[in-house]
Amino acid sequence: MLSIYTTNDKAQWAGYVGRSAAYDFYHTWYYHNLESPEAARLYVYEEGAEFIAFPLVLRAIEGTIYKDLTCVYGYTGPIASAAFNLLQPDFIQRFKQAFLQQLSDENIVSIFSRLHPFFGQEQLLQDFSGIFPNGKSVAIDIRVPLETQRAGYHKSYRQQIRILREKGYEVRQATSADAIRTYSDIYIENMKRVGASDFYLFTPTYFEQLLASPEYESKLMLVYFNGEIVSGGVVICTNKIMQIHLMSTRTAHLSLSPPKLVIEETSILGRELGYEFINLGGGLNFKEDSLFKWKAGFTNLFKDYNSWRYVANPEVYAKLLQEKGLSAALDVDFFPLYRYQKQD
Structure with missing residues (x-):
């Protein structure tokens, strides 16, 4: 049934x-x-x-x-x-x-x-039908010893994490409304810097609600420097997998890449709590771009990442494309194609 x-x-x-x-x-x-x-x-x-x-x-x-x-x-x-x-x-x-x-x-x-x-x-x-290969998702296996994990980092990552610690950057878990509001501001700054659409401009209320669920364990992992919040991400833990969600950094601190410290500290916490993997995800729009390469600097563990793109009614699908003046052979990575907006 x-x-x-x-x-x-x-x-x-x-x-x-x-x-x-x-x-x-x-x-x-x-x-x-x-x-x-x-x-x-x-x-x-x-x-x-x-x-x-x-x-x-x-x-x-x-x-x-x-x-x-x-x-x-x-x-x-x-x-x-x-x-x-x-x-x-x-x-x-x-x-x-x-x-x-x-x-x-x-x-x-x-x-x-x-x-x-x-x-x-x-x-x-x-x-x-319709399984579509989008590429790879980057993951860290935290079942192995921490030193084995670190040995898998790109050499520059180990150096950058050490420099961040030496300069006084530190990661703390935060729960206060003020911390959530500050992190939301950083996130909005980050999204505007990369030209994200309004869909991704989440409010402080959204972050508060995301962190409040009884159905999963969540933590706001923030990077502090001289008492100021400069970076962080929402870490959500479910069934042995940790997802670092919506990670962002103040523009003034980008050069030192404090999110690298968030990822390492999350891996340490994950071991303490009995989790097995951190899923870092892929690149922007599923591509093996600079974001993907940044994540891949932590590990050589990659998971196939697919989407399901299923046409349930081919006749109507074709009719909708025709009405929009679109060809089914249009070379764009977008589904369903009848919702695609041509660029001027």
Whole structure:
């Protein structure tokens, strides 16, 4: 049986996530309620104790009766009551049939979802189509001794971290409203410096709410210099994985790269708390760019990072492209293509 839950169904949503074999904070009710409270949906196919749950965000396609599905910011994709390689093929087929029928009933044209680099969700979605290779995500294995981890750094990173410590930069966990407000200001400064869209200009209230969830463990790791907050990031810990989320630095301190100290101190804390990996993510727009190379200076552990780009109704998809004057062969990395805005 396939059921659909919204953010009004907190207990059910949280229950499925909590019973999943693997999940991250991006899947939780709390995060979806924060990011997209009106449009978030949890599609659940269930047979007895077995289930597959897929958090998605419903969007209307303007001027039509059709809709599409996307995901919240971050690594989401489906979760399940067992590891995907342990699900029976006939169970997966029944999920597929029920899910496709639901897409048809809701007039869904397409689905876009980022996948989680640690969970092997491709084993479920390969029975559909549309798995798209976005590149690599950078991860640090903190099960190894700290000195082994440090030996994997680029030589200049070890030197820079040592210099930061010698100059008096230090990392502290912070919880006060003043610290959160100051960090929000730094984050906004950072986003404006790199030309980010308004979507990424999160307010102090957003950070306060992100840090307040009972569904995952979160910490605000801040770098102080001479008593002033100059850098930091939100570290969110779920199921042995630490995500360093929304890391930023004051422009005046960029040359010394204090986020490197945040990453090392997070790895030390993670060992103390029993976590296994830090996921640093990839480059901007999934590219192996300067940001990716910066992250790769910490480690040579890379995870395949994919997205799911599924066309549920090819006929309507093609019609929407035609109405926008777009060709399906257009060479841009964008999905669904009918939402692409041509650049002047």
